[in-house]
Amino acid sequence: MTRSTPPPAEITEQASALRDKLNDWSYRYYVLDDPAVPDVEYDRLFRELSKLEADYPALVSPDSPTQRVGDRPLDAFEEVRHEVPMLSLGNAFDDDDLTDFDRRVHERLNVSGDIDYIAEPKLDGLAVSLVYEQGELVRGATRGDGETGEDITSNIRTLRSVPLRLRGDVPALVEIRGEVVMTHQGFEALNARQREAGNKVFANPRNAAAGSLRQLDSRIAAERPLDFFAYSVARLEGRDWPRRHSDLLAWVRDWGIRVNREVRQCQGVSALLAFYHDILERRAALGYDIDGVVYKVDRLDWQEQLGFVSRAPRWAVAHKFPAQEEITVLRDVEFQVGRTGAITPVARLEPVQVGGVTVSNATLHNMDEIARLDLRIGDSVVIYRAGDVIPKVVSVLADRRPDDARPVQLPAACPVCGSDIFTPEGEVIARCTGGLICGAQQKEAIKHFASRRAMDIEGLGDKLVEALVDQGLVNHIADLYRLDAEQVARLERMGEKSAANLMAALEKSKQMPLARVLFALGIMQIGEETAKALARAFGDLNALREADPLLLLAVPDVGQKVAQSIAAFFHEQHNQDVIDALLAQGVQAQGEDRPSAEFVARLDLVHLLVSAKALQAPLDGIGQTSLEKLGAHFGTFAALRDADDEALLQSGLNAAGVEAVRRLQADRSWCARLAHAQAQCDALRDRAPASSSASLPLAGETLVLTGSLSRLTRDDAKALLEQLGAKVAGSVSKKTSRVFAGEAAGSKLKKAEELGIPVQDEDALLALLAEHGLTPDS
Ligand code: IVH
Numbered sequence: 001m002t003r004s005t006p007p008p009a010e011i012t013e014q015a016s017a018l019r020d021k022l023n024d025w026s027y028r029y030y031v032l033d034d035p036a037v038p039d040v041e042y043d044r045l046f047r048e049l050s051k052l053e054a055d056y057p058a059l060v061s062p063d064s065p066t067q068r069v070g071d072r073p074l075d076a077f078e079e080v081r082h083e084v085p086m087l088s089l090g091n092a093f094d095d096d097d098l099t100d101f102d103r104r105v106h107e108r109l110n111v112s113g114d115i116d117y118i119a120e121p122k123l124d125g126l127a128v129s130l131v132y133e134q135g136e137l138v139r140g141a142t143r144g145d146g147e148t149g150e151d152i153t154s155n156i157r158t159l160r161s162v163p164l165r166l167r168g169d170v171p172a173l174v175e176i177r178g179e180v181v182m183t184h185q186g187f188e189a190l191n192a193r194q195r196e197a198g199n200k201v202f203a204n205p206r207n208a209a210a211g212s213l214r215q216l217d218s219r220i221a222a223e224r225p226l227d228f229f230a231y232s233v234a235r236l237e238g239r240d241w242p243r244r245h246s247d248l249l250a251w252v253r254d255w256g257i258r259v260n261r262e263v264r265q266c267q268g269v270s271a272l273l274a275f276y277h278d279i280l281e282r283r284a285a286l287g288y289d290i291d292g293v294v295y296k297v298d299r300l301d302w303q304e305q306l307g308f309v310s311r312a313p314r315w316a317v318a319h320k321f322p323a324q325e326e327i328t329v330l331r332d333v334e335f336q337v338g339r340t341g342a343i344t345p346v347a348r349l350e351p352v353q354v355g356g357v358t359v360s361n362a363t364l365h366n367m368d369e370i371a372r373l374d375l376r377i378g379d380s381v382v383i384y385r386a387g388d389v390i391p392k393v394v395s396v397l398a399d400r401r402p403d404d405a406r407p408v409q410l411p412a413a414c415p416v417c418g419s420d421i422f423t424p425e426g427e428v429i430a431r432c433t434g435g436l437i438c439g440a441q442q443k444e445a446i447k448h449f450a451s452r453r454a455m456d457i458e459g460l461g462d463k464l465v466e467a468l469v470d471q472g473l474v475n476h477i478a479d480l481y482r483l484d485a486e487q488v489a490r491l492e493r494m495g496e497k498s499a500a501n502l503m504a505a506l507e508k509s510k511q512m513p514l515a516r517v518l519f520a521l522g523i524m525q526i527g528e529e530t531a532k533a534l535a536r537a538f539g540d541l542n543a544l545r546e547a548d549p550l551l552l553l554a555v556p557d558v559g560q561k562v563a564q565s566i567a568a569f570f571h572e573q574h575n576q577d578v579i580d581a582l583l584a585q586g587v588q589a590q591g592e593d594r595p596s597a598e599f600v601a602r603l604d605l606v607h608l609l610v611s612a613k614a615l616q617a618p619l620d621g622i623g624q625t626s627l628e629k630l631g632a633h634f635g636t637f638a639a640l641r642d643a644d645d646e647a648l649l650q651s652g653l654n655a656a657g658v659e660a661v662r663r664l665q666a667d668r669s670w671c672a673r674l675a676h677a678q679a680q681c682d683a684l685r686d687r688a689p690a691s692s693s694a695s696l697p698l699a700g701e702t703l704v705l706t707g708s709l710s711r712l713t714r715d716d717a718k719a720l721l722e723q724l725g726a727k728v729a730g731s732v733s734k735k736t737s738r739v740f741a742g743e744a745a746g747s748k749l750k751k752a753e754e755l756g757i758p759v760q761d762e763d764a765l766l767a768l769l770a771e772h773g774l775t776p777d778s
Contacts, residue, residue, distance in 0.1 A: 007056035015059045018049040022065045023163070023256075030161040030258045063136065063164040070158050070219030077150035077216070080141040084234040086127055086177065087146060087311050089294060089318040095273060098295075101317045102269045105297060108306055108314065114268030116298040118245050119275040121262050122318050123229055124289035125181030125209045128152070130162065131235075132255075135170035137162065142213065146311070155213055158222035161229075167256035172238025176252060178230035182209040183288045184389055186225025195365065195428075201372070203394040204325070204384050205289050227288070229260045244298045262286075265298065276319055283321065283355070289386050292320040321355070325384050327397065328352035330377055333364065333408045337416045337440035341432040341524070345370060345408065347381070347393050354385040362391040367410050368428040374398070376405035416440045419575075422568040424524065425561045433568045435522050436578040437476050443469050445522050449477045453528060454520035455509040459502045467491050477520075478581035480506060514541060514591035521579075525565040533557055534566075537599035539592040543684060545570045545579065548677040551684075553611040554602040560614060597696075598722060600688040603681040605640065606631030608674060617670045622660035626653055628730045630661070637678040641671055696725025697772055701737045703728050704752070707745030709762050712776035717765065720774050732757065740765045 007015070022045055028036040046065060053060045060067065092098045105115055127143040140156025142149040156162055159180070166174075182190070182205040190208055191201050202208035212224035233248045242248055249259050262279060266272050272295050279286075279293060297303055297315040306314040329350040336344050345364040352359055362383055364370055373396050375381070380400040385391035410430055414421055419434025432438050435445050443465055450460040460480070468474040473487055483506070489499035512520070515535035519528050526534070537555040538544040547570075552563035569575055583589065609627045613619040619627075633651035634640040640661070643651075648658045664670060703726050705714050712720075717740070718728045732739060732751040739752040739759045752759050769775065 005056065007052075007059050011052060011056060012059060015049060015052045015056075018045055018052070019061070019064050022046060022049065023063075023165070026065065026160060027163070027167065027256045031253055031256055033261055065160075065164075067164070068158045068160060068222060070217070070222035071154045073217035073219075074154065075216070077152060077214075080129075080139065080144075080149050080151045082129060082141070082144075082147060082149060082234075084175070085146050085311075086129065086143045086149070086234075087308065087313065089122075089316055090312045091292075092317050092319045098272065098317070098319055099269055101295075102272075105306065105315070109302055114271075116244075117266045117268075117272060117295045118249070118298050119264050119266045119272055120231055120294045120296070121260055121279060121286070121290040122292040122294045122320075123179035123181050123231075123260070124206050124291040125179040126206070126213055128156065128178065128180050128213070128228070129234065130156065130176045130178070130230075130257075132166050132170065132174050132176070134172060135166040135255075137164050150214075152213055154218040155215060155221040156228075158218055159226050159228050161227050161258050163256040168254055170255060171236055173235060174233060174237070174255075175235035176230050176257060177232045177234050178228055178257075180209055180213055180226050180228050181205065181288045182212070182225055183227060184386055185287065186227075188389065190225060195369075201369070203382075204386070228258060230257045231260070231294075241300060244300060245296055245303070246298050248300075266295070272319070280321055280356070284386075289324065290321065291324070292318050294318050322353070324355045324386050325382055325394065326352045326354045326359075327380055327382055328359075330375065330379050330381050330393070332377055333370070333375075335411055335415050337414055337432050337438065339441055339444045341435055341438065341441050343410070343414070343421055343430040343432060345410075349381070349383065352383065354383055354391060357385065359383055359385055359391045362393050364393060366428045367408075367423075367430060370408050376401065376407055378402045378405035414438060414440075417574065419572050420568065422564075424565055427561075431524060433572040434574045435524070435569070437574045442475060446474065446477055446480070448522045449520045450480075451520075454516060454522075455512050456516075457502075457509045458505040459498060460505065464491070464494075464502075476578050476581075478578050478585055481510070481582070481585035481587065510585075510587045511590070512588070514539075514589045517541070517582075517587065517589040518544075521569070521575075523566055523569045525562045530555075530557060530562060535591050536596050538684075539594045539596065539687075541579070541583075541589045541591070543595065543680075543687075545576065546680070548673065548680060549615065550608055550611045550674070550677040551603065551680055553614070554599060554607050595684045595688045597688055600681075600685050601722070601725075601727065603684060604631055605635060605637060605678075608637060608677055608681070609640075612664075612670065612674060617674075618663040618667050619660050622653075622657045625731055626657045629653065632729070632731075632733060632735065637674045641665055641675070696723075698724040698726035701726045702735050704730070704732050704736050704739045704748060705742075706739060706748040707742030709742040709765075711762065711766065716776060720769050720776070723774065724769075724772055 022042065025036050025042055028034050049064065050066050053064065053066055092101055102115065106112065129141045129149070130137060131139040137157065139151060140153045140162070141151055144150060157164060184205065187202070187205040187208050194201050202211060208224070209226055212221050212226055215221040230252045233252065242251065246265060249263060253259050264275055266275055276293050279290070283290060295317055297306065303313070303315040308314060330347055331350055332348040333345050334348055336346050338344060345367065347362040347364050349360050349362060364375070373393060375393065375396055378401070380397040382394045382397065383391050384394045410421065412421060413419065414432035414434055417432065417434040417438035419432050419438060421430050422433050423430040432441065435441050446465045446469065447462050449455055450457040450465065471491065473483060474480055485496070485499045485503050488494055488502055489496045513535070515532040518534055519526060519531035533556050534544060538547065549563040549567040552558050552566055553560070606628050609619070609631060610624065613622070613627065629652040630640060634643060643661070645658055648661055653661070698721060703721055705717055705728060709717060721728050729736065732748050732755065734755060736752065736757050739748065739757055740762065741749045741759050742762050749759060766776070
């Protein structure tokens with residue numbers, strides 16, 4: 001399909017029908033609060049329309065619901081002059097202020113009896129103005145200083161609650177004013193995403209909405225969960241004004257723009273007060289922030305008569321709610337342990353009333369958040385509390401910091417079980433490593449251990465685990481194997497039969513293979529696949545539980561994060577004790593008993609050096625190629641540690657490389673660690689099946705890949721060749737048995753030719769793999 005193909009008539013019709021349907025569903029959803037279909041159905045039709053429009057770009061119309069994804073970023077917003085200024089509201093802080101307001105309205109109008117008011121929630125977001133010409137959205141603008149705002153049309157167009165075209169009988173021009181807000185749910189989700197991505201976290205939904213509306217890149221704005229509610233009409237052309245504000249709101253709704261569902265007609269002050277107290281009560285459950293309610297005289301002729309005083313209407317007043325932000329003092333920070341071991345700092349506060357509730361605790365999320373806030377114990381802090389959301393510390397008042405303010409420190413040990421606390425590489429959440437014994441995690445750990453994909457202990461469901469722990473019969477997984485049938489039978493809803501079945505299931509689970517047991521231990525980051533890879537590589541639990549992360553990194557798919565998590569888990573003596581207890585109870589954790597040949601083949605000096613560098617050993621300024629040269633030349637860490645300058649230069653290093661090795665040699669703790677890791681590698685190699693790798697077809701060959709391959713990546717080629725027993729090196733030396741050269745091969749090819757080493761092309765490589773039943777996709 002080419003771009004110029006005009007869409008066939010039936011396609012045009014189909015697209016228009018889809019558009020109408022989607023717009024109608026949006027109207028039902030946002031304006032009528034009465035969704036016509038589940039979200040998935042909307043999404044399905046939306047995709048259908050997107051596809052049609054992609055096939056026939058001529059179909060795209062500016063009011064299509066697909067056109068809400070944002071446009072190219074702007075350099076700056078254009079200024080917009082408001083034809084009718086956007087004013088503010090006078091405030092009433094208590095019942096007396098409100099009575100005064102009502103009295104003044106009576107006096108000015110010179111009327112008696114209850115006045116008809118419209119009461120509306122005062123939404124805590126940003127005021128915006130929307131201009132529709134002939135029913136089409138032509139401009140969205142911020143309030144600015146009330147006289148001049150900014151043109152944010154491209155951002156406004158991304159809000160699904162703002163129709164791009166009005167419905168029904170539309171006026172020639174209408175300017176609608178309202179508030180853009182972010183829901184609590186949207187706000188929490190946005191902040192979670194921001195936190196995850198290491199981006200700015202917003203203090204409250206209002207700030208988040210403001211930041212989003214002022215995005216120069218509307219594609220970012222499109223991702224932000226913004227909502228719009230209309231509350232007034234500022235200009236109307238091509239038709240007469242109605243009699244009342246409530247008529248206007250009804251028109252706005254009919255045009256397809258959302259008006260807040262809480263808006264009510266109220267007669268007299270007592271009705272206003274009832275409205276106020278009712279909505280204040282339900283404030284938390286609304287799902288978005290409101291900072292009060294607004295009362296407006298309903299009759300527009302009266303509004304006109306009352307007029308304005310110093311930029312605020314005399315016909316309306318804002319009746320404020322208690323603030324959702326307050327200032328208090330941080331007394332202390334305590335650390336809580338979640339069910340999965342996540343350590344969360346919690347602020348202990350000088351109790352303070354926020355939004356009508358006493359707040360004495362607030363979440364601090366993690367240590368990064370504390371650093372971001374630059375929070376110290378003793379600081380004065382701003383607390384925000386909205387809805388049912390846990391109160392949070394929003395900011396620190398730095399100028400009120402007392403001299404004795406103390407920094408917040410992550411404890412070294414878990415406050416529940418005393419195990420080490422560990423923060424995985426690249427993460428912000430610290431975790432307790434005592435997963436097997438930690439009281440905060442014990443139930444989850446046992447449930448996971450018993451689960452079907454782990455030890456598959458039939459009959460040991462969540463309820464029973466809870467009961468066993470609550471009764472004090474089981475504290476950790478090894479205790480399961482100490483249970484006796486009588487104890488279990490005495491538990492509620494257990495009988496002798498179920499108890500006997502459980503005993504049998506426990507007995508059976510003792511035979512679970514090593515991979516299952518590893519997965520069942522619930523080590524962070526260790527899923528079933530990683531557990532299998534670890535079991536295959538090491539062959540038995542004892543080698544694995546002692547292994548330095550440097551060795552773990554040689555297991556397929558194990559990266560730094562996983563390696564450190566495993567090491568941290570086994571480093572914790574409590575965990576080792578539970579594993580000993582498991583083994584003593586007869587759990588077999590049976591593996592192949594010997595490390596795998598492929599794994600052991602990878603455990604050479606090059607691997608140790610490359611991994612050590614990845615784990616921040618002092619090897620800066622020495623590249624992969626040089627590390628390979630060192631590995632090939634020295635063979636063992638002992639030889640490298642004893643090497644002098646001359647030997648190092650002989651291995652092919654340059655001066656900078658020699659210096660790097662010198663630094664490593666001078667680092668006693670890294671030397672000890674590498675020597676220890678080397679000993680572990682040697683021990684594994686001694687136990688590996690000698691024959692298996694020797695019997696592989698390419699055993700003993702050292703190959704080099706160079707140039708670019710077209711049908712497989714170099715990494716894949718390397719992995720396949722290694723499966724066949726070959727060693728794949730990164731540089732050509734006398735030991736190289738042959739070189740496979742792809743397109744545009746350079747210095748390695750030249751070196752091979754100089755040394756007279758056989759060179760073959762990609763076809764030969766594929767033929768060699770095929771000969772042994774391997775294809776690039778396999
Ligand atoms: S009417 C002439 N109605 O409050 C005054 N304002 O302090 C027109 N606000 O900037 C405003 N909810 O952003 C009105 N239901 C509501 C409102 C509302 C929130 C905001 C608005 C305005 C501020 C005035």
